[in-house]
Amino acid sequence: MDGATVLSEGARVLLHDLRGTPPLTRAQVGDRTGWSRGTVNARLDELIGAGLLRECGLVEGARGRPAVLFSINPDAGDLLVGHIGASGAQLARCDLTGGILARESVALDVGAGPEVVLGLLEERFAVLRADVERPLWGVAVGLPGPVHFPTGRVVSPPIMTGWDGFDVPGRLGATFEVPVHVENDANAMAWGERCLAPEPGPDDLLFVKVGTGVGAGIVANGRILRGAQGAAGDLGHTFVDAGEDGPPPLCRCGKSACLEAYAGGWAIARDLGDLGDGRPRTALDVVALLRAGDARAIQRVRAAGRVLGVGLAQAVSLLNPSEIVVGGPLAAAGGEHLLAGIRQHVAARSLPLATQDLRIRVTRHGDDVGPVGLADALAARLFEPDTLARVLSRGTGGLVPAAPVGG
Ligand SMILES: [Zn+2]
Missing domain, CATH: 3.30.420.40 (ATPase, nucleotide binding domain)
Structure with a gap:
């Protein structure tokens, strides 16, 4: 597929570290990583050249000279999230920092089973992504039942007929050719509430x-x-x-x-x-x-x-x-x-x-709390250095099992 990006391991580690930190100057990157000035510059240049990092302002630097601040470019890719309840779902297209760019609410019956519900999700996601040129990085789904986290499968849901053991990442991964994260809906809402709280959450x-x-x-x-x-x-x-x-x-x-x-x-x-x-x-x-x-x-x-x-x-x-x-x-x-x-x-x-x-x-935060939590939990997994390599090469491999999320 076109648009594949190959990053050095150091650049991927730096990109991972920059997620969840405030914007940093070159000197601050050097302090955090212990890298030489030359290495810092090379890795920042690599990430800027790939469109993954951007300059986002100036601060007063050493000896009064202004220093450029760098942050992740939220517009380098898209995330699609679907927060599914028993009778309706909130869908959203988000940037890489979890900011909601477009949203839609749909009525559905989760008891209609995974084929019907995920089919509808695929259809609406395609509409949300219509005319969007930047690459899709990942998909996250919240479901109202217990989710076996390493595999993303729903386990013995009391009310979700036909969902027991269903391979949600397999189905959506085959459709969208990106990593898929599946989360219990209340977990996603708890995490979204923390993400949307004033710092520190x-x-x-x-x-x-x-x-x-x-x-x-x-x-x-x-x-x-x-x-x-x-x-x-x-x-x-x-x-x-x-x-x-x-x-x-x-x-x-x-x-x-x-x-x-x-x-x-x-x-x-x-x-x-x-x-x-x-x-x-x-x-x-x-x-x-x-x-x-x-x-x-x-x-x-x-x-x-x-x-x-x-x-x-x-x-x-x-x-x-x-x-x-x-x-x-x-x-x-x-x-x-x-x-x-x-x-x-x-x-x-x-x-x-x-x-x-x-x-x-x-x-x-109304209906946004679930989608925001899903987007952040998905981004946390996508920015793991090994997963980044697959995402940027447009690989279709799954997420690293049991990768730490939310920390
Ligand atoms: Zn009961």
């Missing part, structure tokens, strides 16, 4: 997505916490004692008394009854009721917030986050109603040391 953050189901993404010590099998943060299927009389509700996963059987959008819809003509309500119907100010729906969502608070109190004791951020469609429509119960029960059930500086709030 919180190192310990719990993101709770409340949509059709309930999921959590955990950032601990500045990294996404995925767990041994990619199942960390499966808050929706933790057991809660909601303090109610009668038998506990049955969950979609087959167990009973799961948190989302009380607090997920599907459970709220179940309790609000059908639409009057026998058709069952969905989480999207609950969102519409909240937007219309329906008193019954608001009351039911406040009750969901209290059960979320019971579950989150356990998580706060285990993880001691500095922030709990709530997002997803139900939080967007009725966040304050959810927060009231969460605040009440977290404060009552966690130790004061864990809650004294704990902030609990709704995300301020």
Whole structure:
């Protein structure tokens, strides 16, 4: 394929180091790398010549002479990201620093299976990339189920019919001929929340997505916490004692008394009854009721917030986050109603040391939080020196298994 770039190993290492740092001068690059002035100049020239680095301003240098600042050229390539929920997806085309250049929301049913959903994704991605000449570097997908991180395969998703074990990177990698990163949706949102926070972002953050189901993404010590099998943060299927009389509700996963059987959008819809003509309500119907100010729906969502608070109190004791951020469609429509119960029960059930500086709030970034997190996690993997060599040679090889992300 045309446009292949071959970089020296040193230039790839420098490009990797420049991701995630503020712009640097030649002297600062020398200080960080220990390289001679000649080597620094040669590698900077190599990266500038390849269009991967750019001059981005001047600072006062030694002896009062202005020094040129260098940063990664965000326009050297494109990233495509698709943040998929149970009933809709946010798609975006991003630059190499994760800045969103174009976005689109689409309705879909994740239960229709991977062929249908990924087919739609491919179609919409092609539209987002129409008339774009710069090269595509990578694709990232967020999915509402546990993702086995080394392989990018979905594992035993409770609600995603047909997705178990499906090779998402294989399918999209064959279509787009670039590396593909797959992430649990709540993990992507947690990471996006940290990326979008004022510098420095919180190192310990719990993101709770409340949509059709309930999921959590955990950032601990500045990294996404995925767990041994990619199942960390499966808050929706933790057991809660909601303090109610009668038998506990049955969950979609087959167990009973799961948190989302009380607090997920599907459970709220179940309790609000059908639409009057026998058709069952969905989480999207609950969102519409909240937007219309329906008193019954608001009351039911406040009750969901209290059960979320019971579950989150356990998580706060285990993880001691500095922030709990709530997002997803139900939080967007009725966040304050959810927060009231969460605040009440977290404060009552966690130790004061864990809650004294704990902030609990709704995300301020709306639908962008998932796509931004996906783009940054993808870029972190693409800028690994070995992966860079493949990306720049337009190689179609996959990502390095278990490459560190988010640090
Ligand atoms: Zn369950």
